[in-house]
Amino acid sequence: MRRFIVTILLGVVMFSSVSQQAFCGILSSNEYDEDTTISRIYEKMTPAIVLIEADVKDGLSSGTGCIIDSKGIILTSSHVVSGAPSIQVTISTGEVFKGKILSVMGKDNDLALLKIDAKKELPTIQLGDSEKVKVGQKVLAIGNPFGFNGTLTTGIVSRIDYSKNKIQTDAAINPGNSGGPIINIHGEVIGISESIYNPDNNISNIGIGFAVPINEAKNFIKLSLSNQKLSNNDAN
DSSP, rough: OOOHHHHHHHHHHHHHHHHHHHHHHHHHHHHHHHHHHHHHHHHHGGGGGEEEEETTTTTEEEEEEEEEETEEEEEEEEHHHHOOOOOEETTTSSEEEEEEEEOOTTTTTOEHHHHHHOOOOOOOBBBGGGGGGOOOOOOEEOOOGGGGGGEEEEEEEEEETTTTTTEESSSSTTTTTTTTTEOOOOEEEEEEEEEEOOOTTTOOOOSOEEEEHHHHHHHHHHHHHHHHHHHHHHHO
């Protein structure tokens, strides 16, 4: 009887140990898969992300942009480039081009379109659907905060401000991120980084950042390119 009880106890201990190892293995596998997914998204997206430097009245305005068309059309924040007589765009290869403003949206949505003449096909971002964004979903932000080019941060959608048409996130956004993409776990851009909020006049990040929903940007892009086409036809 004693041998029988000891055998059962040993079996339970061994089963428990194996089960624990299997469970830990599942967790490790899931964590690894998520890490791999994020790395792949970053590798896929960064060739289409640019550094924007604009000469403005107060000095140099630095931000981020997303290539939306292989011919060199770039989406960014209007406050990065508005009123700048000279704009410099550096693409992922390190090549530098002169940027031309195609269209600027007002303060409420803070968007602008630029054009560069790279004389070659450029990689582009994939636009998602901000109507499908849910609070709590994981997001990534890529940008050039404080001049640290190609910086990746992660977080979640913290809140959706329907009255102001803004997506709030706790993914770290800092000066230089403006105009950069907020990306879902499928590698789709769901918003454009715009601003941060904190008590020290936006000097540092405390996890409250805002982005313009990408559907708003889609409407802006469509209208801007349509007007640009009409202007070109009139000129001809």
